[in-house]
Amino acid sequence: MPLYKSISVNTQTTVKIWKIEESYDDLMRPLDLKPNSLERVLGMKSELHQRGFLSVRHLLREFGYTDQDLFYDEYGKPHLKDGKHISITHSFTFSGVIVSDAEVGIDIEKQREKIAIIAKKFVDYEFNYLKPEAEDYVRKLTVIWGIKESLYKLFATPGMLFREHFLVIPFTFEDDETVCWIDYDGRKYRYNSYYLEFEGFTCAYVLG
Template identity: 40%
Template sequence: MPLHKVIYLSNNTKLYLWKITEDLDTLSKDMRLKDSSIARLKSMKSESHQKGFLSVRKLLEHTGYSDFDLYYDEFGKPNLKPQSCSIKEMHISISHSHDFSALAISDKNIGIDIEILKEKIIKIAPKFMNQIHLENLTSEVKIRKATVIWGIKESIFKIKNEKGISFPKHIFENNFNFEDKKATATLDFNNKIEQFSVEFDVFDNYMFVCAFEN
C-alpha cells in the first residue's frame, strides 16, 4: 500500500504514516540501502520489525530523502544529512507500531511516537504516570489519555535521548483535555528544567504523539 496519510502539524512539521500491508519482497523491491542498513535488516529476527524498517525507508523516499541521507548518532538518535537546497537544518523522528510506521520531519527538534490503542495500557499506567489524570473518566477515554501520556514521555525521551531519564521520575505531563489534541510537559533532569509542547490525535485505532522542544 502507498503512503497512508500526511498530517500537517504546527512548527513546520509534517507527519507521514505508512500502513504496512505488503510482504517483505514488495517492500524491498527497487529499494537502495547502504551496507550498514542491509546488515541491520538481516540481523532482525522479527518480520514485523523488518517490515517496519523497510516501510520507514519508503516514507523517506516519499519525502525526497533516502536511506543514504539517514544516519544515527552515538546514542542511536536518527538524523538527516543536510540537503543543498535546504537552508534550515531539518530534524527527523521515527516510530513503528504493529501495522503502521511513522516519520516526522520538522525544522524543530522533535520526537514522535505511535501506539495502538489497547486496554493493557491501563494496567501498566501506574508504572509511568500520575493516576490523577485518569480519575472520573470512562474506560475508553482512560485508554486514550494514558496512551497519550505514554507517547508524551516516549517522544520527549527520543528528543533528549540521555541515559538515566526516567519516565515517572523526570518527565511530567501537565493536565490537559483530550479534546484539545494539545498538551505541555516538563523534563526535570540533571538540575535542568526544560519545557515541551505536544500535539496528538487518533487514527485507525492508533494514537500519534509529537513533542517539540521549546
C-alpha cells in the same frame, strides 16, 4: 503506496504516517539500502519488524530523502545529513516519521488494555487528573505514554525516567494538543505536544 496521512504541523514541521500493507518483498524491491541497513533488516527475526523498518525508508522517500541521508548517533538517535531534525516510530501495521527544523520526537502505539497494568511505572503527576474508572482511561494513558516516549527520543539522554522526569499537562481529546515538561538535572524544559488516534492506534509527537 499507502501513505496513510500527511500532517503539516507548521511551515517547518511535517509528519507522515504509513499503513504497512505491502509484503516484505514489495517494500524491499524499490529501495537502495546502505550495507549496514541491509545487515540490520536481514538480521531481524520478525517480518513485522522488517516491514516496519522498510516502511520507514519509504516514508523517507516521501520526504525526498534516501536511506543514505539517515544516520544514528551513539545513543541511537536518528539524524539527517542536511541538518534537519528527524524522529521515527513504528508499531505493528503503522510507521511514522516527523521532520522539522526544530528538535522533535514521535511515537505510535497500539491502544491496549494492558497499559493500565503498567501505568504506575510511567505515570506520577498525571494521576492527579486521570480517572481509572473513566471510559477513556486506556486512551489517555496511551497518549501520555506516547508523549513521554516522544520526549525521550527528542532529548536522548541516558538516565531519564518517564515517571520521574516527564510531565504531561491535563488534556482533552477535543484539543488534540497539550504542553509537556522535562524536569531533569535541576532544569526544566517546556514542549508542545500533539496527538491523534486512528484504527485503534495513537500517534503522539513533540516539538522543541
